[in-house]
Amino acid sequence: MVTVSSRYFDLSKIADSGQCFRIYPSRAGGYVTVSQGRVVHALQEPDGSWTFDCSLQEFDSYWNQYFDMGTNYQQMLDSVDVHDGYLREAAKVGCGLRVVNQDPWETLVSFIVSQRRSVSSITTCIRKLCRAFGDKIEDRDDIYTFPTPERLASLSGAELEVCSAGYRTAYILDAARKVASGELDLQLLSYVDDQTLLDTLMTIHGVGIKVACCTALYGYHRLGLFPVDVWVQRVLDAHYPQGFPAQQYPGYAGFLQLLMFYEARH
């Protein structure tokens, strides 16, 4: 068992933040987090802390990095301009959110699926995808691995459509084929600069600037990137008519974007 006790870690907010779609409510009343073939269950204690059902070694070797525990979120939250009332409030409401380190492939597919869909609808679609083409790794909460590029590349459009991705099915197939064939090396992209990463991701049919930005931010931890979707655009229109001063928050505007997105939806 591992206990995380910090005001700056709240799994329930992270689960509902729209950056990852595989942190599920568990039967026990907590959450199940699935990533890279691993599963961890967590429960919130009365004092607000979170207890994970894994060893310290397991936590340190994977989940610590996944939940970005090495980054100082207090510092980022405290740095918000005191004259920016909107972002101050968003920082208060979103305290406990963190930018997780997800698998790039899973992130890419998730955000291809995300276009013109609600968060709950994306979650359903990704769950169907894993159930249909992933491997079962746990019985009690019906948990599967995320299907590999090779597995998805082997499917026809009609077979893949069981996850009801609609017109995005062809986009998923294009991504799977490019990655499975080696034409696109997702691991190698960890070492290129932001712009090269975005440009390369956008060579996939159906991946535009928004999906590329989200993949880079949540799958490659490019904290400086600032994806703009319909929710964030509303925030910008309403509170930043002259544009958001991203340069005021060098290297971590992406986290503030997550705060805006969370605040806007709640």
Place this chain on the structure above:
DNA sequence: CGCCAGGACACCG
């Protein structure tokens, strides 16, 4: 039932 959802793309002028 009607509307909107963490958009992208082809096509138009």
Place this chain on the structure above:
DNA sequence: CGGTGTCATGGC
């Protein structure tokens, strides 16, 4: 270039 119609499906 910038604006516009269209795409397939689920959730509320």
